[in-house]
Amino acid sequence: MFPDFRLVGYVGHPDSPAMGRLGIGDPDERAAEIETELAGFAGDREMLPVLELVVSIAHPVPGEDGSFRTQVTDQMIEDHLDLARRHDAMLLLNIQTGAVPFPDEVRDFEEWLVEPDVGVALDPEWAVSPGQVPGEVYGSTTGAELDEVAAYLAGLVEEHDLPEKAMVYHQVHASVVQDEAALTEHDGVAAIKSVDGIGHPQDKVSTYDLVNESTPEHVHGGFKLFLEEDVEFGPLMTPEEVAELDPEVEYLMVE
Numbered sequence: 001m002f003p004d005f006r007l008v009g010y011v012g013h014p015d016s017p018a019m020g021r022l023g024i025g026d027p028d029e030r031a032a033e034i035e036t037e038l039a040g041f042a043g044d045r046e047m048l049p050v051l052e053l054v055v056s057i058a059h060p061v062p063g064e065d066g067s068f069r070t071q072v073t074d075q076m077i078e079d080h081l082d083l084a085r086r087h088d089a090m091l092l093l094n095i096q097t098g099a100v101p102f103p104d105e106v107r108d109f110e111e112w113l114v115e116p117d118v119g120v121a122l123d124p125e126w127a128v129s130p131g132q133v134p135g136e137v138y139g140s141t142t143g144a145e146l147d148e149v150a151a152y153l154a155g156l157v158e159e160h161d162l163p164e165k166a167m168v169y170h171q172v173h174a175s176v177v178q179d180e181a182a183l184t185e186h187d188g189v190a191a192i193k194s195v196d197g198i199g200h201p202q203d204k205v206s207t208y209d210l211v212n213e214s215t216p217e218h219v220h221g222g223f224k225l226f227l228e229e230d231v232e233f234g235p236l237m238t239p240e241e242v243a244e245l246d247p248e249v250e251y252l253m254v255e
């Protein structure tokens with residue numbers, strides 16, 4: 001996957017436009033738009049388009065099972081996998097796990113993760129402990145929990161003879177991932193940290209630098225732009241500005 005490609009894509013959910021660009025309007029138009037409107041972010045690499053579909057949605061209501069999350073239907077995932085394949089893209093399953101441990105939630109989607117062009121994007125901001133409610137606090141995970149997910153994905157890659165699989169984890173604040181050094185390198189898995197802060201370009205760069213102080217050496221860099229929220233604070237960052245970030249951004253995601 002790296003360094004041949006740069007991952008560039010949209011995130012979203014078709015029933016909630018507020019979750020991101022992928023869920024707004026015609027899905028095929030959005031997928032095609034990645035290749036035209038975001039081409040500059042690929043830089044000197046070949047672009048690998050990404051569709052990051054939110055498949056586990058955290059909410060402030062515990063529900064009957066106390067999980068504080070709802071999963072999408074298999075049909076929705078199948079439709080988006082078909083969409084990704086029509087556009088030679090990768091599908092990432094974005095998981096807002098609520099009160100369910102990440103390893104357990106990821107295993108719920110094994111039917112899709114054995115596909116060669118499907119990876120995961122973990123969103124620990126929404127992963128809460130007992131007594132906490134998603135959205136009222138920053139959730140968190142640990143390097144050990146991320147490592148368990150990576151080991152599980154590596155096992156799928158080996159068992160099913162799959163190409164390297166992407167495992168993204170989003171991080172908006174330093175507290176969201178604790179003891180990150182416990183995330184070790186696994187054959188067949190490309191770990192990517194996507195830094196998600198909203199704000200003025202200068203503030204976004206500062207957040208990127210701060211959050212990456214704890215990033216293990218084997219983890220690839222990721223960065224998120226917010227089409228609506230970022231421009232309330234200043235101009236949207238350009239491909240040239242994103243290219244100057246260190247560590248290098250290898251996954252650029254737009255919400």
